[in-house]
Amino acid sequence: MSDRRIPVALLGATGSVGQRFVSLLAHHPLFRLTTVTASERSAGLPYREATRWVQATPIPQEVADLVVAETRPPLEPRLVFSALDAAVAGPVEAELAGRGHLVVSNARSHRMEPGVPLLVPEVNPEHLSLLRTGTGRGRGAIITNPNCSTIGVTLPLRPLRDAFGIREVRIATMQAVSGAGIPGVSSMEIMDNVIPFISGEEGKLETETLKILGQVDMEAGHIRPARIRVSAQCNRVPVVDGHTACVWVELERVWSPEAVREALESFTAEPQKLSLPSAPPHPVVVLDGEAHPQPRLHRDVAGGMAVTVGRIRRTPTGELAFVTVSHNTIRGAAGGAILCAELALARGLVPGTVAS
Ligand code: NAP
Secondary structure, three states: OOOOOEEEEEEOOOOHHHHHHHHHHOOOOOEEEEEEEEOOOOOOOEHHHHOOOOOOOOOOHHHHOOEOEEOOOOOOOOEEEEOOOHHHHHHHHHHHHHOOOEEEEOOOOOOOOOOOOEOOOOOOHHHHHHHHOOOOEOOEEEEEOOOHHHHHHHHHHHHHHHHHOEEEEEEEEEEOHHHHOOOOOOHHHHOOOOEOOOOOHHHHHHHHHHHHOOEEEOOOOEEEOOOOEEEEEEEEOOOOOOEEEEEEEEEOOOOOHHHHHHHHHOOOOHHHHOOOOOOOOOOEEEOOOOOOOOHHHHOOHHHHOOEEEEEEEEOOOOOEEEEEEEOOOHHHHHHHHHHHHHHHHHOOOOOOOOOO
16 A cells, blocks of 8 residues: 655754654654754764664664765755754755745744744644745745743643733743753763753743744734743753743733633643644643652653643732643654644645645
């Protein structure tokens, strides 16, 4: 029987996020990984030799023997995932979009550009309409996946904003070492330690959240940022996978912990309605344990695609407080980007395909 899956390319296939893509795409019903790229150091080698594999499952056989290509056009697949280091992602992603590819990127390079959707498929699917305003690049386009911590926080914020309105959000993260790529931070720095600085991370949470929760202005071809105050403190902790965030929210309307719980648990959106293959049944899962969520226990809920929320309470100063855990390389990177591509495919935005 012929394989009708859409061929896809993966840029930066050898890194921390690239390896997650390789694992997640191995059994994907719609996409088939046919092209892997990385730096000049890796190009020309079989994938199994080029990568320093750190996943718990073996390298899928059909990818292990693929020869790593250089990261530059021409590329055959029209759909391209990017897990490139941000230092090199910008120009190559733009060039591929200009040549008619749909690039779904994890790098920060194009996230804040006016005509580029910064997409969390359950939170702001309407932002994909930006790609129809003519501000895109040639026949192709770029869709960006937000920063890993931002994804985990905006998923619960969307239903809270809809139900109660949001004035202010304060966030303190405890982020896993896999978020720093391969090889990442050294063991001498991170063992027995907490590092209260991750370069550029606080600014990403503070600005990306406002774009994601913002409104599309179709005439101007950009997003009007949400009028919410956001501040963040980001910390690196000795956890392998799974970012934890403590979140304090000042809501606009009357609320109770029970009503917050109901809003979070009942939240579903277009990916669930369309039954997209990577969509979790419930993107936000509320946990009851008094010491939950925890990264080791909860990062893999719904295959790493759901955000777990616990410790929902009212603080003595009247704010809502809660804790989230989300898988940084699955929902926060590769899995989130694959879900973006599934939604784009359903909407007919992948070049050479029509809406389903
Ligand atoms: P990483 O482990 O350092 O991997 C970087 C990848 O980029 C590798 O495949 C590397 O190939 C390739 N690369 C480096 N320099 C290159 C060059 N000059 N030309 C072509 N390819 C080059 O990083 P990562 O953690 O996977 O992150 C990848 C991207 O995703 C980054 O933009 C990051 O900010 C973003 N992101 C990461 C996370 C996370 O949790 N890790 C979450 C969300 C977003 P070689 O192996 O050949 O060097």
